[in-house]
Amino acid sequence: MAEDSDLERTEPASPKRLEEAREEGDVPRSRELSTCTILLAAGGALWGMGDGLVRHLNHALISGLSLERAIIYDHELLFAKIAASLMDVLLAFAPAAGLLVIVALGSPLLIGGWLFSAKALTPNFSRMNPISGLGNMISARAGVELVKAIIKTILVGSVAWIVIMGQKNAIFALPLEALKSGPAHVGHMMGVCFLAIVGSLALIAAIDAPYQMWEYAQKLKMTHQEVVQESKEANGNPQIKAKIRAQQREMARRRMMTEIPTADVVITNPTHFAVALKYTEGGSGAPKVVAKGADAVAARIRELAKEHKVPLLEAPPLARALYTHTDLGDEIPETLYAAVAEVLAYVYQLRSYTKVGGNRPEEPNDLHVPPELDPNNQAGAQA
Numbered sequence: 001m002a003e004d005s006d007l008e009r010t011e012p013a014s015p016k017r018l019e020e021a022r023e024e025g026d027v028p029r030s031r032e033l034s035t036c037t038i039l040l041a042a043g044g045a046l047w048g049m050g051d052g053l054v055r056h057l058n059h060a061l062i063s064g065l066s067l068e069r070a071i072i073y074d075h076e077l078l079f080a081k082i083a084a085s086l087m088d089v090l091l092a093f094a095p096a097a098g099l100l101v102i103v104a105l106g107s108p109l110l111i112g113g114w115l116f117s118a119k120a121l122t123p124n125f126s127r128m129n130p131i132s133g134l135g136n137m138i139s140a141r142a143g144v145e146l147v148k149a150i151i152k153t154i155l156v157g158s159v160a161w162i163v164i165m166g167q168k169n170a171i172f173a174l175p176l177e178a179l180k181s182g183p184a185h186v187g188h189m190m191g192v193c194f195l196a197i198v199g200s201l202a203l204i205a206a207i208d209a210p211y212q213m214w215e216y217a218q219k220l221k222m223t224h225q226e227v228v229q230e231s232k233e234a235n236g237n238p239q240i241k242a243k244i245r246a247q248q249r250e251m252a253r254r255r256m257m258t259e260i261p262t263a264d265v266v267i268t269n270p271t272h273f274a275v276a277l278k279y280t281e282g283g284s285g286a287p288k289v290v291a292k293g294a295d296a297v298a299a300r301i302r303e304l305a306k307e308h309k310v311p312l313l314e315a316p317p318l319a320r321a322l323y324t325h326t327d328l329g330d331e332i333p334e335t336l337y338a339a340v341a342e343v344l345a346y347v348y349q350l351r352s353y354t355k356v357g358g359n360r361p362e363e364p365n366d367l368h369v370p371p372e373l374d375p376n377n378q379a380g381a382q383a
Contacts (some may be wrong), residue, residue, distance in 0.1 A: 008223060009218075009221035009222060009223055010221065010223070010224065011221060011222045011223065011224060011226070011227045012217065012221060012222075013217065013220035013221060013222060014222065014227065014230055016230060017220055017222060017230070018220065021220055027112035027216075028111055028112045028212050028213045028215075028216035029108075029111065029112050029212065030110075030111050030205065030208050030209040030212045031208075032148070032152075032201065032204050032205040032208040032209070033107065033110055033111060033205040033208060033209045034104075034107040034108070034110075035201065035205075036198065036201040036202055036204075036205040037103055037107045037110070037205075038100060038103055038104055038107065039194075039198040039201065040195070040198055040199070040202070041099055041100055041103040042096070042100055042194070042198075043191060043194040043195040043198050043199075044099075044195070045095070045096035045099050045100070046096070046190060046191040046194055046195075047191035047192075047194075047195060049095060049096055052092070053092055053093070053096070054186070056088060056089065056091075056092035057089065057092070059088070060085050060088050060089050060092075063081075063085055063088075064081075064082075064085050067081075110209070111209055111212065111213065141215075144211075148204065148208065151204065152201070152204055155200050155201075155203070155204065156197055156200055156201065158200075159196055159197050159199075159200040160193070160197050163192070163193050163196045163197065164193065167189055167192070167193065170185070170189060171189070174186065252328070253293075253297065256290070256291045256292075256293075256328060257291065257300070257301075257304060259276070259278070259290040259291055260276050260290070260291050260301060260304040260305055260308065260310065261304070261308040261310065262278060262290070263276035263277060263278045263290050263291065263305070263310050264277055264278050264279055264287070264310075264311075264344060264347055265277055265310065265311045265312075265313055265343055265344070265347045266291075266301060266302065266305040266310055266311070266312050266313070267313050267314075267315050267318055267319045267322060267343065268298070268302060268312055268313070268314050268315075268316075268319055269298070269314075269316045269319045269320060270314045270316070271298070271299075272294055272295060272298060273292070273293070273294055273298055273319045273320060273323045274291075274292065274293055274297075274298035274299075274301040274302055274305075274319065275289060275291070275292045275319055275322040275323055275326075276289070276290050276291035276292065276301060276305070276310070277289060277290070277322075277332070277340065277343075277344075278290045279344055285331055286331040286332050286334075286337065286340075287331065287332050287340055287344065288329060288330065288331050288332070289322060289326045289327070289328060289329065289330055289331075289332065290328070290329075291328070292322070292323050292326070292328065294323065311347050311350055313343055313346070313347075313363060313364075314363075315339075315343070315364075315365075315367050317367070317369040317374045317376075318336070318339050318340075318343070318367050318369050320374055320375055320376060321333075321336060321369050321370075321373040321374050321375075322336070324373070324375050325373055333373070335370050335373060336369065336370075336373070338368060339367040339368055339369055342364045342367060343364060343367070345364075346361055346362075346363060346364050349361035
């Protein structure tokens with residue numbers, strides 16, 4: 001059962017998977033949406049520019065059929081007249097053509113975005129496999145496309161029939177209209193019919209676009225094993241990384257232990273925490289934490305301190321504050337300067353007593369530690 005669940009594509013596509021698909025030229029596309037937007041733009045252009053286009057075409061037709069005697073016998077003048085007429089027609093259609101080009105280039109932004117992929121241009125001979133082609137013909141996608149084609153045919157045919165029948169009387173009356181007003185009326189009716197028919201495709205496009213995005217997401221779904229494998233490739237094997245981190249912690253602990261003999265003092269909790277401090281006289285910085293630990297590590301720090309005759313000082317609030325708010329190699333917080341200064345003064349007096357003798361210094365007690373730095377006080381305040 002576990003193996004079957006690993007083979008099921010239940011996980012959404014990762015950003016890497018989506019990027020790889022995009023590099024291969026595979027993005028969601030809705031042909032219905034692109035076709036609808038282009039045809040609507042063409043219908044809008046015909047509606048807004050129809051009268052002007054008809055007038056330009058009418059003028060071009062009259063001009064083309066009106067030939068002067070000099071033009072008939074002069075080929076150069078004839079070609080110049082034909083070129084001028086063609087240029088007039090092209091200029092008349094230029095605004096509409098420009099609009100269609102802009103819409104055609106902008107329609108991919110509605111779904112999928114612009115894309116240029118060199119991989120998509122690479123020949124793929126597997127597409128020439130007749131067995132694969134036959135499989136595509138009887139696939140679920142082919143069935144969906146067939147259903148869409150049938151619905152489009154029925155919908156567009158019905159709308160076209162309704163619109164044309166609604167314009168029936170006006171169409172039959174066109175031969176009775178004046179020559180000047182007739183072409184403009186024809187252009188107006190063509191625009192109305194075109195927009196109504198193309199507008200019916202908007203319903204199909206509104207359904208097809210979300211479906212294409214859903215189908216694309218389903219196609220790129222990944223199995224749980226693929227997600228795990230991709231994570232391993234991107235971030236490394238978690239088990240190996242855990243072992244590396246454990247080794248790094250062990251190496252850091254060993255380096256930390258080698259610093260204890262050089263410490264000036266070890267401040268204890270007395271059993272749960274131990275923090276070793278070192279101060280370089282004449283330096284510009286504050287005392288630094290060269291070792292710290294809790295429980296078993298704290299016990300080992302105390303043992304090494306005793307072996308190397310590093311003074312141990314029991315100061316629970318200060319030990320807890322240093323352990324909680326500092327890392328290895330950090331200087332002590334400014335708010336603990338006064339307390340640590342008392343500790344170091346005691347350490348220096350103890351060194352002098354050991355070498356010279358005299359009165360043994362008393363261990364400092366009641367060291368001032370701000371309540372907000374002591375985790376015990378914070379826990380009590382929260383409770």
